């Protein structure tokens with residue numbers, strides 16, 4: 001059975017046919033690095049990771065890009081409030097993001113992690129192409145806006161009716177985020193205002209035959225169109241993001257890329273991750289049910305990332321995952337059972353040989369993943385097979401070859417879903433574990449300055465170590 005993916009634009013599940021099977025391209029909107037990433041966004045990054053891993057397991061050579069938004073309204077506001085420059089501010093949050101991505105096992109699959117500020121020249125070029133094509137204009141406030149009325153089909157992704165669109169000077173928005181009913185011309189390039197401080201670039205644009213230097217900074221939406229085309233080409237196979245990005249962000253990406261490059265569709269398959277719920281309700285800071293990965297590791301320890309990953313892998317990305325601590329701990333226990341089964345099977349496994357039962361389980365696992373990434377069913381096939389193996393193991397009737405086949409199946413599931421096999425929910429990278437061990441050794445020989453230096457190095461990576469009578473306790477910042 002071929003892989004089928006649900007595309008939000010055509011609102012249909014369609015067989016996956018890449019534009020060029022020799023180079024499959026996947027783009028996921030990454031974080032705006034200005035604060036902690038909440039578990040709803042983390043679950044999206046895990047889903048993107050699982051998709052890429054499954055495509056590769058299925059034989060597709062994938063190039064996977066996830067951007068880092070390091071210039072944006074909220075970044076400028078918060079860096080200024082803290083009195084630090086933009087680069088220092090975003091570097092700190094970026095390091096924490098990358099440490100979390102690594103802990104969740106979702107970093108290695110990414111080929112490129114471009115920062116928006118590294119692509120400002122490309123943004124100026126793309127904005128120029130939009131100006132030349134009549135899709136953009138320089139307004140009296142000095143900013144350059146996208147002319148929404150110039151793009152046929154604007155609003156289609158979110159099902160916004162074109163007649164409700166407002167265009168021109170009366171309906172311009174400079175802010176990066178706005179509501180669905182405020183459809184309007186959006187900012188591609190924002191003229192410098194005093195609040196921007198030293199965050200600005202000074203590209204020159206040709207406007208109406210004249211050369212104009214426009215001191216300012218890019219809007220958020222143009223960043224993704226430019227980074228995706230720079231690294232993946234003008235049309236891409238799969239684009240992922242949270243459902244909150246569907247409008248206006250993804251609609252604006254379509255409008256920018258298709259108008260600038262004259263090629264459609266910009267994206268073959270739009271995958272949108274449904275919002276995560278907490279205790280059956282919407283996650284919000286005011287309800288105090290707003291969790292970050294750091295909150296979970298502080299409460300349950302660093303190995304809980306394995307449980308969180310399992311919880312996401314066993315849900316479906318188009319259905320709201322209802323997050324509860326009970327569900328998290330249940331997922332942690334189930335994941336641990338799989339790791340223990342892997343170890344147990346290893347003690348009796350012999351040379352691998354064809355196993356009809358394992359082959360059938362592998363086929364059911366693959367069929368579930370091919371069906372728009374049905375992780376729960378895929379894991380169900382795995383558990384059913386392992387249950388039978390466990391019973392045979394207890395009865396002393398499990399053939400060494402069947403144990404090897406079951407382990408191979410578990411390894412396959414690990415490659416695709418990330419089950420943390422061979423480690424009890426690592427949480428830390430190999431380098432971080434080495435730093436923690438080196439610090440324990442430094443403390444043992446009472447080399448306090450070395451211990452402090454290693455603690456600072458870990459802190460730079462978002463890992464906190466606390467000294468207790470029982471030794472070091474590690475958690476994420």
Ligand SMILES: [Zn+2]
Pocket residue numbers: 028029030224249253
């Ligand atoms: Zn984006």
